[in-house]
Amino acid sequence: GFHPEPWNEQAVLLIGNLLSFGGLAVGQQQNERILVDLIQAGVDDAKMRELFAPRLDEADFDLLRQVKISNQLSDEALELITDLPRLAGSNAWAVAPARAAGGRALLAADPHLEVNRLPAIWYEAVLHWGAAGENYVLGATLPGCPLFAVARNPRLAWGVTYLKADTCDYFIEDCRPGGATGWQYRRGDVWHDFALREEIVQRKNGPTEVQRVLSSPQGTLECAPDQPGLYLAAAWVGNQPGAGGAIGVWLDVLASETAAQAMQAAQRCPQPTLNWIFADSQGHIGQQASGWVPRRHSAHSGLLPIPAWDPANHWQGTIPPDQMLRRYDPACGYVASANEDINQPGGPQICTLPLSDYRKRRIVECLQADDRTTVASMTGLQYDVLSVQARELLQIFLPHLPESPLKQRLESWDNRYAIDSTEATLFQQLYRNVLLEIFGQSAEAEHRGIGWRRMLYLCSRAGYSTMVLTAIDALLRRDQSLWWAGRDKGALIRAAAERIDPRTIVPWGKFNAFQFTNRFFSAPRMGRALGFHTGRMPMPGCHATPFQGHLLSTSTRETTFAPSYHFVVEFGEDAAWTNLPGGPSESRFSPYYKTDIPRWRTGEYKRLSAESIPEPASAPRPHPAAE
8 A cells, every 4th residue: 555756866865865874874873872871881981981092081971971862771771772783894905907817907896784685785787878888887786776886887897895984973962941843952051942843654554653853953862852951962964965966976986987087086975985996997996985074173083972062062064085095006006995994194083983904904914915816816805704803812812721622622723714613603602701701890889891781782693893892802902901900811711711611612604594584575484485585594704704794683683794795807808707695686486586695605606797698607716615
């Protein structure tokens, strides 16, 4: 009984906003909420400042504890919280002809999104235009959007990763009842009426619901106030006029013929914030960061809420595009991006909660070691499952462990999260236990730690927080910290090892198993019986490996973040090597519903040609981690 509205230009722009915010920027907003939750839950101020130093040095914790927020991260609320926080990761790199075996530029890109859904997120397509069809673009697009996120044309190839720039802020509004709309906010000592809009939510088999939304120029109230006091208002730079210009930028990139031309076009893209990687047929490569990032008061990073009643705290426009990261034909012969921290010394603060740089460092490590790059080495790197995190943290953990079979196994481990590796599961158990021992102390009484329930939530599949764990990994490298003051760090690591249950150590592929499910047919058993879903499959990799095989679990479904499309180009032919976790048809009864899943699982690539229908072809790779 649903009657959709006509699909028009406005619909395209609205979908673009939804993808930019709901799929990417909202992760920053949710991470900032976690910080407020932890502060209000009673974690020690000094410990919080040390963990996220220096970004919380000027924070007013006493003020933040007075703010009324929804769903505090209390022990009682943990069972109800889902989808906190989101992950958004990707890899992309390009290699100059001087480092390529074939003497031509190469590009590889694999955006990391939720993959365990059917139909697949990406829709692979080849488009031709011109009098004789001489122009083409091939790669990954989205149904309903006139853009190709990962693609190539006859002269240019590109891929993108999420920049993780801070485009969202929380402001604190002082609210009181009154005025024409029922509630007011103040600026200095002057009170103003909130703007009011009513959102009509139509519900299937239920009455229509009307939601009142209050907003000020500094953001939208997170929850409806029920009494005078301080409340959070969320602001996102993508709500500003002109954000819809992103569609035009994407079309300009598609029409570009050189990396330099494409970089100039991409620099103007307002949202989402992206790291663009380019390579062209002339042998040039480049990297261009883009996106609107708010200009904030120098005393505030944007990481924690600040008073909206002080005009000095308001955004002062956006950071100029020419201050964003740009690299063109670097002397090293490659450019790479994997959601790492791009803040430059002396430059503007773009990222306030960067992801760990484990994937980026592993990619660069492999590129530096290979001065004869081929398509096979590019596809092999996309399936690499070596964890720099495990390699470095084991150097901290192992010296404190007594001689034992557990220590011997971890010492001999190759640090790869292959599906048959039991050592990968063993390390993951040790890592989790160390975090619980050191950071899981009660938030009450004299310890004022994170609490073991909260810590378990933040380091497990139920609520994996890359933000918190990135900060923790950096802290674990120190000899002294407030988090283990008065306790012996080595003893805590030994206690963590003693708590490992050998019965839980199964191969990584069994521990890290998932299944593809159809998003429009939710019945699990019937869906599998009728072919809408798949059976359980092993997932290689973890959040710290180039092939990011990362599982999260919510109260209603399983979420899997991994490469949602593999794309490799070598100039010299009008084609690309690709695979994706899905198929080109959304119909369960089509033979193309799941056609690429076997290739995606085993690391086999097909040749996607601009000239003909793609036919399966094997691109050998040196690291068969998925097998």
